[in-house]
Amino acid sequence: MQKICVIGGSRYFGKLLVQRLHAAGHQVTVINRGSTRPPAGVHHLVADRDDEAALVAALGSTTFDVVVDQVCYTPVQAAIAARAFRGRTSRYVMTSTIEVYDPATSALPTVPRGTPVPEGTVDPASWPVRPDLPWQDDTYLEAHYAEGKRQAEAVFTRDSGFAFASVRSAHVLGGGAQEFTGRLAHYIERIARGTEIAVHAEARPTVFIHYEELADLLLWAATATDFTGPLNACSDGLLDVRELSALIGAQTGREAAYRTVGAGETASPFSFDRPYAMSNTRAKELGFPFSRTSDWLPGAVAEVVGTHIV
Template sequence: MQRICVIGGSRYFGKLLVQRLLLAGHRVTVVNRGSAPPPPGAEHFVVDRDDEAALSAALGARTFDAVVDQICYTPVQAASAVRVFRDRTRRYVMTSTIEVYDPASAALPAVARDTPVPEETVDPAVWPVRTDLPWHDADYLDAHYAEGKRQAEAVFTRDGRFPYVSVRSAHVLGGGAQEFTGRLAHYTERISRGAEFVVRPEELPTVFIHYEELAGLLLWAATADGFTGPLNACSDGLLDVHGLAAAIGAATGRTPVHRTAAAKEPAGPFSFDRHYAMSNDRAKRLGFTFARTADWLPGAVAESLAVSTVPAA
């Protein structure tokens, strides 16, 4: 049994993580702003993680074997967490994102066109940090999401007083109504009613992960020992938007209809003009076993269709 603190944990894979930690017999403390209560059995503090003094006061003298930070988006939040938890935890896990590899948001080392990127492509040990930027501004943060995550990783890596892991998650699917981003629903709703979706002139593949698999990986990363640093989290198998549409078409009995975007017209949320894939080899070498996207995708599509307002044909 370990004592685990989860910052966030009120929805989607964070909520599932809390449930699984409790089922595994761990003592769980959830810290969030109270948008939803945690499962029975978890200690709960309603506090804004951006209020450093309030967070420290709420935790009191508690110490933890691990902290799983689901909602760290900026270097300012990371620096605050370092101060609050430096004497309170033996291990820190931050949920990061595939977006740290987005070449449109930063100058990154060149990787061969069809090569899934390894973790060292973005090295937080040398990434520059700017805490003076307007990270408190919601519009600025939204426009600089990837950079906020990169800089948060850098702060934990260089300034943390504890072993640190960043879990760089692929695009997360599954859970039906729980999948709050609406990205899968964008396609299931259109295809189920025979409407067209918009693609780029050249479609290249990306990687995905099921929300249950991501919760499992976060539990593993929090309770394991012997490794630190970034971990790419993605199921096995590449998928482009046409493969995704084919899975939805098979579930609905509809033939997917797409249209190529005009110049400067936005395409759908999983339409990429770059090879947007990560290598999950490091996590595998450390002992984690990933599922295949092709195996869980039909279930994720069925869940999305089940909550759609448009009935399948």
Template sequence: MSDRICVIGGNRYFGRLLVERALAAGHQVTVVNRGSAAPPAGADHVVADRDDETTLGAALGSRVFDVVVDQVCYTPVQAAVAARVFGGRTRRYVMTSTIEVYDPASAALPAVPLGTPVTEGVVDPAGWPVAAGLPWYDAAYRDAHYAEGKRQAEAVLARAGAFGFVSVRSAHVLGGGEREWTGRLAHYAERVARGEEIAVHAEPLPTVFVHHEELAAFLLWAAVGSDFTGPVNACSDGFLDVHGLCEEVAARVGRRPAYRVTEPGGAASPFSFDRHYAMSNARARDLGFAFSPVAGWLPRAVAEAVAATAVAATAVARPA
């Protein structure tokens, strides 16, 4: 059956892949963004700023949807605009959230025993306090309070009452080679290949990851393949720490990683953590979606990153 899907954002990385997969499956897809990039062929394109309620509503016109997938909701203010604009336009709303909502360094959260996978109930959007009056319009403030912005955005949409709401709390996303816009895997590929030191904590704790293709598949399934509501963790099976990740890179580039242990509280490389918030994917599995083991796709993701960084280095070195 064909569904009418609206994707807010969706112009890069796994969001674009989500749009491509939805189109390939025969769904009618509308992409809403500010016009910085055209959507894949076959998608309806609405150019609007999601922060401007009046303009967004006017640009959507009479369009209605079966489901909205919001890739770029970062604050309770944005969530409130979305709730008002899409209330009455859709029966289901899926927000892409993040593992960072569980970061114990960013909020007072219930204690989770070390090594115990974190479940969705640790952060309940139905009861999370919302402070819409904070300076969410300030980019620096928003970036510094990314996790709290996501928690409050979930809370606003969960309480909107105008649609069934799902928050997909994504693990750290890897894969895609040069399409991997975070550049974090490239960071490791480059540093290991060059023999440069990688800053790590004295005892880095494991975390969870998800492949960009599997996350796109899960978002599409959450949108049109199931009718559950509430938060759900999206991560591959298996924990992985920064040493395991670097060992995989080392096996690909043929060079041992060099580590530098940071002082307590010091800055470390992107996936070195001194706090525990590795997620459980048990709810997703119970709902009917089985994630693959991280060990099954990590070698391919690392190979793509190594190849992409090698191509980039060659391009820089090539004379004009």
């Protein structure tokens, strides 16, 4: 049994992670602002992670074996957490994102066409940190989500006082109504109604992960391994927007209709005109067995069809 703290953990794969950690016999504490209570048997600390004094007061003298941070989006939040948990934990796992590799949001090293990117493409040990930027502004943060995650990883990597690992998640699907992004529903509804899907002329493939698989990987990262640094988390198999739509069409008995977007026009989610796929080789070498996207995606589509009028 380990003492594990989850910051956030009130919805989707974070909620599932808390449930699975508790079911596995670990002593789990959830920290959030109090809007959602954790399951019975899970300790609850109410604090705003952006308020350092309140966070430290809520923690008191409590220590943990591992902290899993589900809701760190900026270098300012990372710096607060690094100070608050220094001396209180020996390991810290942050949920990050595939978007750190988006070449549209920063100048990144180029990779050969069609090559999924490895973790070293974005090295947090050398990434510049700008805590003076307006991270507290929601509009700014939404527009700079990828950069906020990159800089948060950098803060923990360079100045934390504990072993740090980041899990860079692929696009998460599954869970029916729990899937709060609504991106899978976007496609299912349009295909079922015959509405055109806006795509790039040469859409590039990307990677996905089922929300249960991501919860399993985070549990593994917190309790069964001691790796540090970034780790890509994605199921096997690349899909572009047309392949994804074709699979949905096969499930719904409808054929997708497409419209090619012009320069500067917004395409549907998961249509990318730039490289946007990760390599999961490192996680496999460390011992995590990934599923294939094609194995679980039909079930994920069926879950959404069952919860939406299409």
